[in-house]
Structures are given as C-alpha cells and as structure tokens.
Amino acid sequence: MNQKILSPKLKNFLRQNIIWIVAAVVVILIYLSTGSSQSNKHWTELEKVSLCKAYIADQFGKPLDIMKLQRVGNQGLIYISYTRPQDNTEWDYVCQVDSSSMVWAGWVDGTWGRWRQEDKVSISYNLQTKTASFDSIMSSENIKVKL
Missing domain, CATH: 1.20.5 (Single alpha-helices involved in coiled-coils or other helix-helix interfaces)
Incomplete structure (x- = not known):
C-alpha cells in the first residue's frame, strides 16, 4: 500500500x-x-420607493401600509407621505437613497427641513434573498425589505 x-x-x-x-x-x-451581500447597489426607482417607505415607517413607528408615494423628484429623491389616523393630519417626508445609504428630511412650516444626517442608515443587499436591509435608528433592529 x-x-x-x-x-x-x-x-x-x-x-x-x-x-x-x-x-x-x-x-x-x-x-x-x-x-x-452588496453595499453599493444601483437601486431602481421602485426599490428606492420601497426602501424609503420602510425607513419612514420605522423612523416614526407607523405601519408600512399607510405610507404613500407622492412622487419621485429630481435627482431620484423619493417623496412619501402618510395620514396619521389619530387626527387625520398629513405628514410629508423626502428620502435620498444612494448606493449604500439613506437619509430623510421632513416638510415643516411650508418648507423642507434639513437632511437628518444623524438618522442616516447604511443599506446592504443580499443577492441570494433579493432583500435589502438597514439597522433601525429607533430600535437597532435589522429591517429587511424584500425587493
């Protein structure tokens, strides 16, 4: 042997x-x-809308299903709103979604407020599950968005 x-x-x-x-x-x-996992993905318009809705819903503790797309603006900005059920007031937000991060601003007293850099989140994408994810600023929970 x-x-x-x-x-x-x-x-x-x-x-x-x-x-x-x-x-x-x-x-x-x-x-x-x-x-x-990818952290520098080119997001489609529809993917940006889904990410922004999930981000704003998480930021303000609101159900995802009340988030409404208002428009996609210049430079790919995503405008989202929701009506608060308690008092029927409308709240408007804008998201800037780039290849690896997302940040928001709100409509305050008739003008857009500042970008909330302190709430900026990093986004990653899992090719196998076709899921984007980011860590919640509010709860540290990992938020997954099926794309």
Whole structure:
C-alpha cells in the first residue's frame, strides 16, 4: 500500500504556494458567509420607493401600509407621505437613497427641513434573498425589505 498520492512536483507547488492557497480559501469562505451581500447597489426607482417607505415607517413607528408615494423628484429623491389616523393630519417626508445609504428630511412650516444626517442608515443587499436591509435608528433592529 505504498502508493504515491501526490507527485513531487505537486508537493513542491503546494509547499511554495500554501499561503496563497489558504488566503484564497479564506476569501471564498468570507464571501459565502456574507450571503453575497452588496453595499453599493444601483437601486431602481421602485426599490428606492420601497426602501424609503420602510425607513419612514420605522423612523416614526407607523405601519408600512399607510405610507404613500407622492412622487419621485429630481435627482431620484423619493417623496412619501402618510395620514396619521389619530387626527387625520398629513405628514410629508423626502428620502435620498444612494448606493449604500439613506437619509430623510421632513416638510415643516411650508418648507423642507434639513437632511437628518444623524438618522442616516447604511443599506446592504443580499443577492441570494433579493432583500435589502438597514439597522433601525429607533430600535437597532435589522429591517429587511424584500425587493
């Protein structure tokens, strides 16, 4: 049972390149463990609308189904509103969704307020599940949006 499993050339190659082989295996394992996640995706208009609705609903503790798209503006800004059921008042917001983050501003006293940079969230995208996600500023919960 004295068989040669590896040729001398292959043994020499492995010995000389073991670090590169191990590094390649580690990179592949990391890629597989992240679920093929992307943080710099080009969002479609419809995906931006879905993300903005989920973001505003989470920010203000409102049900997702009351979020209404008002319009998609210049430079891809997403305008969302909802009517608060308690007093029938309408609340208007705008989201700026870029490849890896999202931020909002609100309509206050007849003009758009400042961008709420303190509430900016990072967005990631899972290719396998076709799901975008961001961490809630309010609860630290990971919010998932099926796209």
